[in-house]
Amino acid sequence: MRWTLKPKPNPETVKQLQEALNVDQAIAKLLVQRGITNFEDAKTFFRPNLNQLHDPYLMKDMDKAVARIEAAIKAGENIMVYGDYDVDGTTSVALMSSYLKTKTPNIATYIPDRYDEGYGISYKGIDFAEDNGFTLIVALDCGIKAIDKIAYAEKKGIDFIICDHHRPGSQVPNAVAVLDPKQSDCNYPYKELCGCGVGFKLIQALAETSDETIQDLIPYLDLVATAIGADIVPITGENRVLAYFGLQVVNQNPRAGFKAIINQLKKETLTITDVVFTIAPRINAAGRMKHGQYAVDLLTQMDLDTAITYAAEIEEFNSDRRETDKIITVEALEQIKQNKEEDRLTSVVYQEDWHKGVIGIVASRLIETYYRPTLVFTKSGDKLAASARSVTGFDVYNALEACSEHIEQFGGHMYAAGLTLKEENYEAFKQAFEDQVSKTIDRQLLTPEIKIDSQLELGDITDKFWRIISQFAPFGPGNMSPVFMTENLKDTGYGKCVGEDDKHIRFTATQSGPEKFVCIGFNLGDRLHLIKNRQLFKAVYSVDENHWNGNVSLQLKIRDIKE
The missing domain is CATH 2.40.50.460 (OB fold (Dihydrolipoamide Acetyltransferase, E2P))
Incomplete structure (x- = not known):
């Protein structure tokens, strides 16, 4: 391990803060390192307040999204709430659908099948919407790159509202509204919301039109806090406020689905770490091992006894997931040894029968042994699909972008991404990825810090x-x-x-x-x-x-x- 002592903060600033707050010097130093330099900053930090949340209408297209949803409710249209199968996606769908059901009964949820449809918006999902008379789809935690899919839906007379937080490409889909603070022309002051966070901003805007206050939305914050923790977004600014109040809901008045999971844990007070390592893996296990809709059903269930039955089912999926990822990790480590790839700067492994639902976890496990950018591939239909994970300080998304000639499709973040490619391109991609990382990585990033x-x-x-x-x-x-x-x-x-x-x-x-x-x-x-x-x-x-x-x-x- 590399030990790096953070730079000492300005002694004068530390002294002034120490006096203003009447705390020990050690505490004042820690606060200044976190950018807290005066009494007001400290008050905001130690006493998060829902009034610190930004006006949702500062987000580009928010007015369009609200107007379209209100028109759909007024006209009695069928609205589909569509989201990805991971924690951020399923909590987003639970959040949006349960809120919209307080306004109209014409709401249904749709989670794509990880194995049949893959990540994000699918043609199959749009066909399902057409067959069942849906004229508006609200997509959460996905959609920012689904240009062709949104065009396909448009031809069928289906409108889309996209709530995403992933990096947009050079072009955004032609949807009714695209809510994504990472768009270069979006002036929303906080850029690090997760998908569920963007969904929350939409219901915050909708609530204003119904004379509801932020207090009325507090019961939804257990979902938002879980997504913030699971999606590893920064717990700063608005995310910190949402996580702070969301954890209070988790601990004091959780929804039936969370209560059913917490009952299994036998733990009194849950921290964000507990949420990340105990609640989130169970929600995730549904989409990994069976279908993400199980997670949405659990999170929207009002009856505790039914929720307890659902949670027991999901606990079984989670046990299967643990066993599966353990087996695959052993096989992947063996493959690296057999191929004599211990000294490379990347880990890229592939076996056609590896379970697609756990390859992301396996990639993280491999980094525990070989600390370097890692991809784990498996067969998915007639293509190969992979999950990528990175090491602190290295942008794996940029590295994949540099290898895009070998890739069919990819998306994600600095530290985690997903991609598909043709099987015949695997070896060429593997070498290109190794070459790109070799060219761009600072070698000291390969030692954990x-x-x-x-x-x-x-x-x-x-x-x-x-x-x-x-x-x-x-x-x-x-x-x-x-x-x-x-x-x-x-x-x-x-x-x-x-x-x-x-x-x-x-x-x-x-x-x-x-x-x-x-x-x-x-x-x-x-x-x-x-x-x-x-x-x-x-x-x-x-x-x-x-x-x-x-x-x-x-x-x-x-x-x-x-x-």
């Missing part, structure tokens, strides 16, 4: 210090949980490996003062020798609460240890 907010003494870690930094939450990209480094640590002598195969390490750390902290380091069992015999070491960690047998104490979650 830990960004350290600041150096601390153990004596700095008090209950008050913890109370304040825990209020920095919700954490995520752009507002990560603070990471600290402390030198001259010693183990009290009882450090040991714990867990299956002694994978983890547990010890009690002291420094020069009386303070002692229990430390847990996941997957750091191989570092035990660095703390043996009371030798001095340094560690990088985050501070956390440990709940055990009714007792609550502070502990250090160790990220890495060095001599």
Whole structure:
């Protein structure tokens, strides 16, 4: 691991903030690093308020989208709510359909089949809309590149409203309205909304025309917070406000579908991390292993007993998903070894029978072993389909764009993308991708980096210090949980490996003062020798609460240890 200490903030700014807030210097430093330099900034940060949300009509085409939906409701038209099969897509569909059903009964949902139709808007979906008398489709978390599909729908007399957050191409579809803050001519002040976030802005605009307030929309924010966490968008600005209030809904008054999942987890208070690692994989498992409509049915279900039945079904899909991705990861690692590709700068693997629903997860798993841009391919109809994942700091979307002569179709973000290509182009693409990455990647990005907010003494870690930094939450990209480094640590002598195969390490750390902290380091069992015999070491960690047998104490979650 590369340890990178973030630059020290301006001492004068830190001093002024410290005095304005009456906090320790260590807290003031952390805040200034996050761009918080005065009392007002701090108030906005520590006390998120729904009034901080932007006017939805600042988004390009919002007036057109609202006018078309209102006209459809007035005329009694059938409206289809269409979304992708991942968490962002299914939460978006649940959000939009459940809101529109409060205005008109003529609402149906449509999630494309991952295997039969693939990602995004499909011809089959448009044909289904025509056959069933739908004249308006609201597409969420997809559609920004569906130029031909929207033209096809237009010929059939079907209008589209697109709510997307992916990067547009050089041309946008000729839809009634295209809501996407990443359009170069959209002046919406916050560009990092997820698909469900864009959908929420649309219902916020619709609510204004019905004399509803933002308070009336709070029950929908559990869906938005889940999408924000799962889609790994920055938890800054508007996303932070939406996630903050969404988590309150998850914990205090969740919809029946979430309650049914939470009942299985036996956890009292969920953080955004819990949502990402426990709720989101279960919602995702429906589209991965069976069909995304199962997730929408769960998330829109009003009756708790029915929701519990649905959640049990989805839990089975999730167990299957875990087993499948474990098997494929082993096979993919073996393929890299057999092909003697350990020293390449990319991992590109393919097997025709790999389950399309888990190749994205497998790509992320491969990065845990070979830290480099990764693509996992499988057969999909008469083409090959892949999920791409990247390493911090490297834009895989741009790398794929440079290889587009070998690709049929692709889309995505800086760190995650999907693509299809013809089987005969696979080897040429694989080499082109390796060449492109070799040409453009900074070699140090191939070693995982830990960004350290600041150096601390153990004596700095008090209950008050913890109370304040825990209020920095919700954490995520752009507002990560603070990471600290402390030198001259010693183990009290009882450090040991714990867990299956002694994978983890547990010890009690002291420094020069009386303070002692229990430390847990996941997957750091191989570092035990660095703390043996009371030798001095340094560690990088985050501070956390440990709940055990009714007792609550502070502990250090160790990220890495060095001599």
